[in-house]
Amino acid sequence: MSLLYAHGKTAANIADSLLDALRSGALQPGDALPAVRTLAQQLAVNPNTVAAAYARLRYAGRVVTDGRRGTRVVGTPARMAQAYAVPTGLRDLASGNVDASLLPQLQGGAAAWAALASSASYDAPADLPALQSEARQWLTAQGLPCGEIGVFSGTLDAVERALRVHAHPGDRVAVEDPCWPPLVALLHSLRLKPVPLPVDGEGLCVPDAGVLQGCAALVLTPRAHNPTGAAISPARWKALRHQLQALPRLLVVLDDHWGPLSATPLAMAASLPPLWLHVVSVSKFLGPDLRVALATGTPALLQALRAQQALGPRWVSRILQGLAAGLWRQMREGSALAQAGGSYAARRQALVQALAAQQVVLAPGEGLHLWLPVADEAAVVQSMASRGWAVQAGTPLRLASAPAVRVSLGECRPTDMPRLAADLVQALRTPGRAVF
Structure with a gap:
């Protein structure tokens, strides 16, 4: 790192000079800062002074220190992915909305x-x-x-x-x-x-x-x-x-x-x-x-x-x-809480049973969502859309786990489950294909 980026004799002055470099773009996200002793020697100050300057920047969330990797400028904060817009005409099993009819x-x-x-x-x-x-x-x-x-x-x-x-x-x-x-x-x-x-x-x-x-x-x-x-x-x-x-x-x-x-x-x-x-x-x-x-x-x-x-x-x-x-x-x-919980449970059970009848077995659970492992998320999402259903690709919800799709049940009824299960099974069996 050039001495033009860092100067000063106090921790506050050194930290301010590095902040100026960040604001000007001279330092970019991911850039490594010099080791404490190296920068101290360059600036002719005590290493504790540089350590205190780096501590100020860490407290401000501008740098991170990670063991042997040293101190680096933090990356740009991740932004939330844009909300998925369900195409007109599809049943929404993607958004995760609750059933409005069950709300008080x-x-x-x-x-x-x-x-x-x-x-x-x-x-x-x-x-x-x-x-x-x-x-x-x-x-x-x-x-x-x-x-x-x-x-x-x-x-x-x-x-x-x-x-x-x-x-x-x-x-x-x-x-x-x-x-x-x-x-x-x-x-x-x-x-x-x-x-x-x-x-x-x-x-x-x-x-x-x-x-x-x-x-x-x-x-x-x-x-x-x-x-x-x-x-x-x-x-x-x-x-x-x-x-x-x-x-x-x-x-x-x-x-x-x-x-x-x-x-x-x-x-x-x-x-x-x-x-x-x-x-x-x-x-x-x-x-x-x-x-x-x-x-x-x-x-x-x-x-x-x-x-x-x-x-x-x-x-x-x-x-x-x-x-x-x-x-x-x-x-x-009014016992509406128990009724709402029971309604969601009945939907989930109906879909799990309908899938099991076609040899797709899922672990027990409760709530709004089912998670179905797939080989190709995009292929399954597209296949379900062709059958009138919008389901959520698993990519936004995964960090290191395997591909899957999420099916949300807020806008389904138990009577929908045989058809939904049949369409899911067909989608799961649809091979993905490369498009060039």
Whole structure:
């Protein structure tokens, strides 16, 4: 690196000169910075001064230090892939939308909660007691401790705050593979490195010894994994927790997105790891536009998340909290939650059985999605489109796992399953061909 890029005698001046080089384009993403001692000799300063300058840049998320690879300029943050536009005339099994007919309808009770919340002042409690009560009742039924509950603007908001509190740019975060694409995009934006861990019919596979030891956090789905539908079995959790107990500083984030619609007990409820965060969103059972998620976890972590939130948005709209509380109570008291969960389960079971009748066997699971291994994703997607169905190619959801397609059941009924299964089998048997 040319001396023109770095100058100064203090850590602040050296860091500022490198930032100027980044802004001007003289330093590009991926470029290596000199070793600390090399640059110290060039600038005639103490190596500790250069080390402090590099530390400033790491804290700002502009460089990462990675063992023998040294210190490098971070790459450009990954952007979310463009949303897939379902072609006109196709049945949408790709977007992952819930069935709108299973969502609650706004009635007087929910409207009254919203009106009550809207009268709150700046100095009112940030979290609406009615929503706290609903959440506490459900969390207790799941076997989870809920001494403190935070309200956030969706799952990603809670997860992002937890990672900002606990991890630093350059840290590794273990994730399921396949996984939810927005999570991977979030990790890249925070300059965190995803470490893919495979998933099978019993949920997240236990990694080799040492893999988690090098990670700052682990994000996993305890049940209804997107996209496979798998739940972590008690035996799998026992083996995984054995590793986690030896890693008290590893943050374990439980993304329980299917939560109140699930019929599967939480395998980890009675044996939580030392540092944990459980997040449940209302998106799947009340509707995605509410943008409300509830989190509970290790007390010190929850307090840090709430303190960070207080410095920014301060609270989630109490009108939204009131609507969520009223609609949740309405769903619970009218047994609509159980009916919605049962409806999705019936669709999944009908499709799994129809596929099994044609010798396509899938692992058990629950939730909106099925994950079908394929030889050629594009060929299967095109074949299904020719039969009137839009399914999701697996590429955006995969890090290192094998090709597959995701089929979402929000816009299907059990009566659709024989035809859907027959079309899927034909698509799976359709060979891909090269086009020159």
